[in-house]
Amino acid sequence: MVQSHNNLFRIQDLRRSYAHEFCGDGPRVVVCHALLRCKCHIVAGFDKLALRKALSATSEKAKLSSASQSLTVQSCIYSITVGVGITEISHRSADANAILANAKSGLCQLLDIPESTGPEGYEILFLQGGGSGEFSAVVYNLISVWVGEQVKALGVDGSSAEGLQQLQRHVQQELKMDYLVTGSWSLKASQEAARLAGAQHVNIVTDSRKHRDGKFGVIAESSTWTPTLGSHKPAFTYYCDNETVDGVEFRSSPDGHNLVADMSSNFLSRPVDVRKHAVIFGGAQKNIGTTGITIAIVSNRLLPPHASLASPELLREVMQRLLAKHLASAGARIAGQHAESNYKAFLLYSALDKSSVYHVVPDKSVRSRMNICFRVKGGDESAEKEFLKGAESLGLTGLKGHRSVGGIRASSYNAVPIMAVEKLVLYLEDFASRST
């Protein structure tokens, strides 16, 4: 497969139709194209190995983007200018606090997070434990908030044996956690809640498998959902904004009391109505930075007054701070990143829809912009092997679908440049033309 002029022209056509379909307003497209130029420029600044890495675009974990690679260098420069290694300074020092404050303010700008210290504000926590750690943290913390509210509402004396019994009975009868199960990760989160608190306290508001032959790939109409009703609200309502394994993404955030969102795989890829949420969390490794940091944005309403909670690893902080700065300084911000994510998804889905060789797994209405899941020749094992082998020979690696579902998955996280997606599109077209 080579990048012929014809192919290049076809991509230009796609860009034009994309501009019509997704980005009616000119400036967004301009931002998107400016970003493309900026990214090409960054890529061009690296050696051949870096270029090859940038082109092998579609790994499941976001490889360090050209931006993040340069951030590593900048982190070292930071160490040199400060005079000590970034991991050598005290995590309670003024320097460390300044780094944290910068990281937080970058995120606040990007996601329009209210910075107030009052109940309308949010705390940003940098935590260890990965996205999965938050499955448990959400349960522990939000149940304790709920119980505290019940103590007040019932007026029970929590220090007397009688009061405790009354409270226990109440919790047994009334505690519910609402889960929207729309894919493998929200399923796992609901199972963790059942393990920690008891299955009787987990209310499955919707289970997408019931609406599609036992498999994930749709989000049922909200009119079919069964949220906890009645005088006692659920402790929280949980959903996963982008299901990484199944390629399913919410078009907009659902409604629910104390809304909790797992945004591990679509963080910073579009604007989010933070104010609608009690908690938003996500592992940083896909869309923001590297493994080892989980970001939690938590409403002040839910937090006790505290001093400094976290002592994260500073190198990663610096990288994330600089990545936030990079997004901002590229003029991209969230609107630009949103446009770019939409554009990349548009390129891939257009190529897939054009050929009967491919079949996109999730329903059109919920297709993820981040994880594009599809089958080759109806899931024929040897055809999919051949597809993967051909892709790898071109440096297009990491396209194998999650082991639990098989097939092909192209992950188009924030760090994946448009030119890498274009390279995959050319391969999709080439493979299809050879297969029909």
Ligand SMILES: Cc1ncc(COP(=O)(O)O)c(C=O)c1O
């Ligand atoms: C949507 C989502 N949630 C949670 C997780 C689990 O994150 P971690 O591996 O950091 O525990 C993942 C990991 O891929 C994910 O994609």
